[in-house]
Amino acid sequence: MSKNPSGQPLFSILGRGSYSESLRIGAILRKETVGGALLVAGALIALIWANSPAAESYFALGDFKIGYEPWHLELSLGAWAADGLLAIFFFLVGLELKREFVAGDLRQFSKSVVPIAAAAGGVVIPAVIYAVINASSPEALRGWAIPTATDIAFAVAVLAIIGSHLPSALRIFLLTLAVVDDLIAITxxxxxxxxxxxxxxxxxxxIPLAAYTFLAQRYRRFFGTKPIAAWLILLPLGIIVWALVHASGIHATVAGVLLGFAIPVIRSKASGGPEAGPGLSEIxxxxxxxxxxxxxxxVFAFFSAGVAIGGWDGLGSALTDSVAIGIILALVLGKPVGxxxxxxxxxxxxxxxxxxxxKWIDVAGVSLLAGIGFTVSLLVAELSFGQGSIHDDHAKVGILAASLIAAILASIVLSTRNRQYRIAEAEEAVDSDEDGIPDVYQQEHRP
Structure with a gap:
């Protein structure tokens, strides 16, 4: 690490990254904003349906089985959503993390150490808080990993709702933080x-994983500029890997991360690499x-968030369970503290x-936003207690309550800073020399 003449390190936390990275992350978050709205809608429909007179049909739908039993793939629709559809989500987690470290700003140690360390703190402290609260119950203690992950789709949906003009550096930090702790959660x-x-x-x-990796790494040699050829060969191989990992007893979403890591990432000329043009990771x-x-x-949120609360008495019973209390305190308090x-x-x-x-209040706002632990938390709750069990139902209530509280608190904090964020947003739009790159990015990366 370089130092200035006074011996102080030239190391700034949350400084602006490259303009190309800012554009890429912005495009991702716009897609996740739409996904977050759909996620919330799916969860609300599930909650209403599960607590309506037609509740029996909701649970029957989730339990409906489909698939080929000799291959151990006769699963309920709820299991297909958790094991199958979420594998796509974790494929993107693996792909995004690899891209960040190979071609993104996180290939620089000074930029990668902050979100990685923060994500680790945001995993350890919530887990410790939950474990302390549930130390007397070995069964409840199994859920210690529930409050470890951040739901980026839900978080950016909250940003869209409150109209926050969060600067690109904070948005990149939030996305990277969520991706890293999702990877920790799947581990x-x-x-x-x-x-x-x-x-x-x-x-x-x-065997299919090795073939998939080999063909993916030599994508241009085998498939040229025809991505459809890659789809026709790599996608079936990926499905076979997923099916075999599922049959092994390891949660099938792990296959998604492995397949994501296997995809090559090309460093374009803009990022200091030798090649230009979209690679397989971009495609x-x-x-x-x-x-x-x-x-x-x-769809996963729809099948997992539905819990029969049982009126105010049932809600009170759920919220006084140490499982729900542990989750709420871990996500709302533990995440920002960590x-x-x-x-x-x-x-x-x-x-x-x-x-x-x-200012540190900006970091506090993003840290509170990271307490929205929805998708992966619901998955871990089912793995911890079994779908439909009392602890699982109470865990879901705790996750929903904690995510709502974290969203409200983050909205309050970040809204108070919106004026400053608008100023920063305006600065990032100034391009006085009209070369397509805002001046602030050129000034900060000028040697």
Whole structure:
């Protein structure tokens, strides 16, 4: 790390990244905003239906089985949503994280250390809070990983609703934070929520995975400029990998992350790399992002968020359960404490400073927003307690309540800063030399 003459490190937290990265992240978040609205709509429909006179039909729909039993794929619609559709979501998590570290701004240590450390803090502290509250109940303690992940779609939907003009640096930080802790969550699922591994299908999964990786890495050689050829070959291989991982007993969403990591990322000339033009990662991201945001995650939310509350008495019973209390405190309190505290410690240890464009209240607002733990939290709740169990129902109530509280608190904090955000947004739009790149990005990256 370079130093100035006084010995202080030239390390600024949450400084602006490259303009190309800002444009790319902006495009992703616009898609996630639509997905977030659909996610919330799906969850609301499920809640209303599950607590209506027609509730029996909702649960019957989720339990309806379809698939081929000899291949261990006769699953309920709810299981297909959790094991199948969410694999698409985690495929994009793996793809996005690899892209950030290979071609994005996170290939620089000074930019990657902050969101990674903050994500780790935002996982550890909520898990500890939940574990302390439920230490006396071994059964309830199984849900310690529920409050570990951030739902980026829900979070950006909240930003859209409150009309926040959050600067690009904070948006990039939020997305990266969510992607990293989603990866941590899927690692937790693979390690702690897999009890009976079948070695044979797991070993067989390595064969199509190796073929998939080999062909993907040599995409241009084998498929040229015809992405349809890649789809016709790589997609079936990916489905086979998913099916074999599912048969092995490891949660099938893990296959999505592995397949995402296998896709090559090309560093374009704009990012200092040797090649230009869209690579396979850009093509797949463009194709799969709408499917994930518009179908996979909302459908999963529809099948997972429906819980029969049982009126005010049932709601009171759920909210006084240590499982729900632990989740609410972990997400609403633990997430911001973990993220904000880690970043503060990082500034003291490295003698770094927060970028002059921001204040700690901005970081606090984003940290509160990260307490919206919806999609992955619902998945972990089902894995922890079993779908339809009392603890699972109470966990869902806790997740919904915590996400709502976190959204409200984040909205209040960020709304008070909207005037400053509008000023920053206006600055980022000034392009006095009309070269297509705003002046602030050229000034900050000028040697």
């Amino acid at each position: 937790i699922i693979a390690v702690f929520y897999t009890t009976d591994i079948q070695i044979t299908p797991l070993l067989f999964a390595l 797949f991201e463009h194709r799969f992002r709408p499917i994930s945001a518009g179908i996979a995650v909302p 993220i904000l505290g880690t970043m503060w410690v990082l500034t003291k240890v490295t003698r770094a400073s927060l970028d002059k464009s921001f």
